Amino acid sequence: MFVLIVGSGRVGSAVARSMLQEGHQVSVLDEDAEALALLERNQDQAWEDLGGQFTVGTALEIDALLEAGIEQADAFVAATDGDNTNLVIAQIAKRRFNVPTVVVRVLDPARAEWYSEQGLSTVCPTAVAIDMLQQAVRAEVKG
Amino acid sequence: MYIVVVGAGKVGWNLARELIGKGNEVTVIESEPSRFAMVEEELEHAVHYGDGSELWVLERAGVGRADMVIAVTGDDEDNILICQVAREKYGVERVIARCNNPRNLQHFELLGIKPAVSATDLILRLIEHEVPRYGFLHLLDLPQERLEIIEIEVAEGSPAAGTMVKDLGLPDGSLAIAILRHGAGFVPLHDSVIEAGDEVLIVLDTGLEAKITERFQPPAEAA
Secondary structure (H helix, E strand, C coil), X not given: CEEEEECCCHHHHHHHHHHHHCCCEEEEEECCHHHHHHHXXXXXXXXXXXXXXXXXXXXXXXXXXXXXXXXXXXXXXXXXXXXXXXXXXXXXXXXCCCCCEEEEECCCHHHHHHHHHCCCEEXXXXXXXXXXXXHHHHHHHHC | CEEEEECCCHHHHHHXXXXXXXXXXXXXXXXXXXXXHHHHHHHHHHEEECCCCCHHHHHHCXXXXXXXXXXXXXXXXXXXXXXXXXXXXXXXXXXXXXXXXXXXXXXXXXXXXXXXXXXXXHHHHHHHHHCCCCCXXXXXXXXXXXXXXXXXXXXXXXXXXXXXXXXXCCCCCEEEEEEEECCEEECCXXXXXXXXXXXXXXXXXXXCHHHHHHHHCCHHHHC
């Protein structure tokens, strides 16, 4: 599987590394050239020597998406630090490039919920944290 | 009309002031605290503090009863999202988006956000109109009728040289009406052959200049 991950922060880089380890082809796009350092943290080899691809460019630039291989992508992960950026590029990946699997990180639960109702596959870390915190508090109270 | 304007930068603030002056009810949303404070001094309760791409902020501003939402922040992804949500979630019939980077116009188009207004693009088109890249003269402008007549010179090496008028590939909305050659002019037929050194008069709908000049531009200059 060819996976394109846009945004190489804590989340994007961790997903990229584990997908690469599982034997997938992984391409990462980030506007910051320094983001490569996160990909290579605790690794003996350079990201590209491990077989990964890295492109510097902003997510809304079609040329950058093409260079990062969006036309070949089987899966697209939108994980930049901007909810709106993620929601827009995910729709571009889906509607313009017909990427079969598109996953979007959205921090705001309200936007995540509405866009998931519209058919986007959204992941909302905030909603997950809210659930887990509630569960943890309840468990403590019972115990 | 009730109009929600997202973004109180220069564009949003002036827009809000004009719209209020014309008797509309307006709410402006601004997320930057110092900018908000500055605008609030003038517009008072007509400006709300918050991130206009947050649904609850839009709801607090009464997006549900808005006749129009205008997104003029400095971020294209925010403007796209605000207009998309306003139209599709809250059923706002009319949206207008500002497009900061003309390269992003294609994204507005893809997601059906229109009209998208790009100042850069407008100015570029005006420049093309005033100072065309490939030499032509405006002979007549009828701005109200949106028609104009231009005169364009056929250079040596132009793809138009040696071509019949019907094979020029002029876009719909334009017509070659005269050819000036060796100090005389004639009205061309569809099989008249254009020669290098000719001057061709074309009547066209305003805005077609670029499409027409590319038919006359020698290949070397096209790059």
